[in-house]
Amino acid sequence: MAQLLQAPTASYTSSPLPDAVSTLLRQLSDTCSSDQSLDLDYVRGFLSSALGWPRKDVLHYLQTQLLETDNLTTISHQLQLQTAGKLHSFPLHFIDMHQQQVTVLVHPRPLRFADGTKRISSTLSLESNFPAQERCNRQHLNLLAILDKLPEFVALVTPQFTLRYINKPFREQVQLTEGDCCYGAFTGHTKSSAEPTHPYLPPFDVFETGSPSFSAWKSPRSGRSYRFLSYPFTDSDGAQLILLMGLDITQLTRFQEKLAITERQYHLITNNLSLAIAVIDEQRNITAANRQFRNWFAINTESYPVSCPAALTEEDESGECILDKTTSLTIQDGKEHECEFSTVRNGAHITFRITACPLHRTKLFSSAIILLEDITEKKKIAQRTQQMRKLEAMSTLAAGIAHEINQPLSALRLYASGLDLMVEQRGSVPVDILQERLEWILRETGTIEDIITHMRSLVRHQGSFPLQRSDLNHAVSQALNLLQSKLDTRAVRIETQLQPDLSPVLALPIQLEQIVINIVMNAAHALESIEEERRIIITTYDSEDGYVRLSIEDNGPGLQGLGEKIFDPFFTTKESGKNMGLGLALVHTFVTSWEGTITATSPLCENKGTVIKISLPQAPAI
Structure with a gap:
């Protein structure tokens, strides 16, 4: 029967089994089912342990050896007896992995199910008269076969550091055999095992301490890392040995090395x-x-x-x-x-x-x-930048003021010089001429007074009061309440799209209202030139970059190429004497002093309509 233990196939034989063998397998099945499905885990476990067969090949070996003439005859005869109601244990003969014949006893027993049906279930055992020493030897051989199939290292080491036993993975990795000295392979020392002055280095310190210990080892051959458990062990002959069990921790070691490198990089980055x-x-x-x-x-x-x-x-x-x-x-x-x-x-x-x-x-x-x-320096730079912006705005304003005042001053000088010349030439000036020239002088002084009044409104409160957390939606509502009658008179329809729970901004509430009033009134004046429906759309919302946006859009004639000039002081498109051109300049000054931005565009087709957008930083959370 030894020839039956050749290379196994992956499944049952393709030829149909005799009825006697099929019946026995159903009796050995864990479910004891009468159908074609079989649950033979119990048979796998028993025969794998008793005969040393590989678990995955047990069913192949079992099926093949049950077809042997002696076994098949025994099975057929016993099944005939079972049909007659006689249940007896009977022997079957198998060849184990060591090419030795082993007798296995089959024990049939009757079962009755809840539905009244009866079945026969069978169990297995080794023959009771199997010699004890042979049984022990067989178990020893089976154990060694199992140890050879383990992926871990297993070895027994004597006090002279020689290998009494070594399993297959150990032999392949360390390139040693039983009887070799393993001291140098694990300690890196080249001393001969015959020298009595060996230091007890891991994993051999168990001989000195008598206690289990852990140690690590890296194979110079493969570069793989292992963790060893060294455990005191007494062999059957009373010899004191070390049981070495090694686990491959290469992946864990590599992971720990990468983790250590990552931690060093993290500390290097954060510390710099x-x-x-x-x-x-x-x-x-x-x-x-x-x-x-x-x-x-x-x-x-x-x-x-x-x-x-x-x-x-x-x-x-x-x-x-x-x-x-x-x-x-x-x-x-x-x-x-x-x-x-x-x-x-x-x-x-x-x-x-x-x-x-x-x-x-x-x-x-x-x-x-x-x-x-x-942010100490950033705060100082921001303060200086804000001051420079204010100075820049004021210098631009001053230049515009100087230019605007220069014209009425020149007229005053001309009118006064004309009166002086008339007095020199005539000795006196006719009353009607004097009255006319005085009216001219008063008109020019009034112009200068208007310029100074607008200048005061531009710089009033600037830097005098600290900025407050202000509600832009509230400023829009207050401004529209003040302008409602004027807008109704001009037939301007207001549409508002105000975001609820809008984030607050740092500003002065009165000046926020003044910004909305100036922009809306400028838009209303621009809408006077169109005949179709006049509308202004006001939108507020929070942006993702930490700013609050205000957009005021009209459907008027547009900027007509004027661009950012509309924010220059004294720039106006209205007739002379109707507007000083300081409204949008005032708006620009307020917005930039709060570290915001303001832009004007004409996005609609044919360059019609104007959109003024203001962005103000959100106030910090309290």
């Missing part, structure tokens, strides 16, 4: 940023911080957690500390929060912008990452 970065937990302890943060707040340790600096926990004028305004809110709602605060460092006042972002560790936010930026 100009931003200060820290992680703060719910107890307001710092659990990590980069070099800039430690330098700014004089944290002289990298052992975490540490307490937050006093600058972040002290209460400000509003009675809140910086962490309450940012980190605590972020941990509660999982959203980003930021604010600005000032502190004294090295005797100087420093202004920081702090931003808190949620750190996702669990479903809840247990920590927050804070980023601090020193």
Whole structure:
């Protein structure tokens, strides 16, 4: 029967099985079913353990050897007895993986199901008179066969560092065989095993300590990494050995190396940023911080957690500390929060912008990452830039004022010189001529007075009052209430598209209203030249870049190529004497002083219609 254990096939033989063999397999099936489906997991497990057959090939070997003449005759005879109601255990003979014959007993027993039907189920066992020593030897051989199929290393090492046993994966990786000395392969030392002065290095320190230990080893042959468990072991002959079990941890080691490289890169990047970065937990302890943060707040340790600096926990004028305004809110709602605060460092006042972002560790936010930026110089530059913008606007205004005043002054000089010349030539001036010339002089002085009045309205309150959190929608509503009668008189229809819950802006409410009034009235004057329906559309909305937008659009004649000139002081398209040309210049000055922008375009077809768009920064969160 030895020739039956040749290379197995992947499935049952293709030829139909005899009825006797099919009946026996159904009796051995776990489900004891009468149909064609078989559940032979029990048979697989028993025969794989008892005979050493590979589990995946058990059914092939079983089927093949059941067809042997002796076994087939026995099965047929026993099934005939079962039909007559006689159930007896009977032997079957198989060839195991070591080419030895083994007797397996089949034990049939009757079963009755709930529906009243009866079936016969059979179990297997090894013959009871199987010699104990042979049984032990067989189990030993089966165990060694199983160890050879393990992917892990298994070896037994003597106190002289020789290999008493080594499984197949160990042999292939270490290139050693049983009886070889393995000390040098694992320690890197080249001493002979005969020398008595061997140091007990891992994994052989078990001989000295008598306790299990772990050690790591990298194969010089393949470059793969392994973790060994060294365990004290007593062989059947009483010899004290080491049981070595090795697990391939190459993938884990490579992952840890990549993780270490990533961490070094992360620390290198964060420690060289100009931003200060820290992680703060719910107890307001710092659990990590980069070099800039430690330098700014004089944290002289990298052992975490540490307490937050006093600058972040002290209460400000509003009675809140910086962490309450940012980190605590972020941990509660999982959203980003930021604010600005000032502190004294090295005797100087420093202004920081702090931003808190949620750190996702669990479903809840247990920590927050804070980023601090020193904006002291930026604030100074912004203040200087704003002042320069104001000076630039004022210089442009002054130039326009000088130009406008120069004309009435020249007329005054001309009229006064004419009167002086008449007095020299005639000695006196006729009353009607004197009255006419005086009226001319009064008219020009009135022009100068109007210019000065508009100039005062332009600079009034500039820099006198701090900016406030202002509602742009409210400013639009108030302005339209004031202008409603004038717009009705001019037959101008107003359409508003105001975003609810619009973000506030930093401005002066009165000046916001003045901006809307000036732009709407300019649009209303432009609409006087058209015959079709006159309309003005006012829109407000928050943009994604942190600005609040105001758009005022009309369907008038358009800019007609004037472009940005409409914001120049004293520029006007109206008849002389009807407008000073300072309305849109005033609007431009207000918007730019609040760090906003204003543009004018004619987007409609044939260059008709005008759209004035204003962008103002959103006010910081309180």
